Amino acid sequence: MKTFNAFLILTLITVSGSIFAQKNKQNKSDNAKTSTAKNEKTLPNENASHFMQFGIMSRNHDEFRKKYGISVIYQNCVISQFQSQKAKENNQLIAKSLTEKYGDTWRKDLGFIPYGL
Numbered sequence: 880m881k882t883f884n885a886f887l888i889l890t891l892i893t894v895s896g897s898i899f900a901q902k903n904k905q906n907k908s909d910n911a912k913t914s915t916a917k918n919e920k921t922l923p924n925e926n927a928s929h930f931m932q933f934g935i936m937s938r939n940h941d942e943f944r945k946k947y948g949i950s951v952i953y954q955n956c957v958i959s960q961f962q963s964q965k966a967k968e969n970n971q972l973i974a975k976s977l978t979e980k981y982g983d984t985w986r987k988d989l990g991f992i993p994y995g996l
Contacts, residue, residue, distance in 0.1 A: 930993045931966035967995030
């Protein structure tokens with residue numbers, strides 16, 4: 880009987896904690912934009928020119944974005960055929976534009992080969 884009561888109490892505490900966590904307001908650190916006196920950081924605009932990559936973000940590309948005006952947006956590891964085709968077309972268009980404007984120097988600064996090139 881003690882075991883059953885202990886199990887029941889533990890289950891009720893777990894469920895009530897889960898319900899409480901779902902009702903809390905969104906934490907300020909979860910917002911898309913953060914702003915401090917020293918550092919202002921925003922997520923890249925998906926409508927602006929950008930390379931599309933898949934997988935885990937391997938490095939920070941802020942310097943590349945500042946120098947060339949092109950962001951790098953990472954997507955999930957699992958991709959569909961549509962996403963793959965869209966990324967290839969997008970990345971080839973961006974690469975062509977950068978090559979016409981800067982030659983091949985942008986490739987060294989980026990540090991990886993964009994998906995589909």
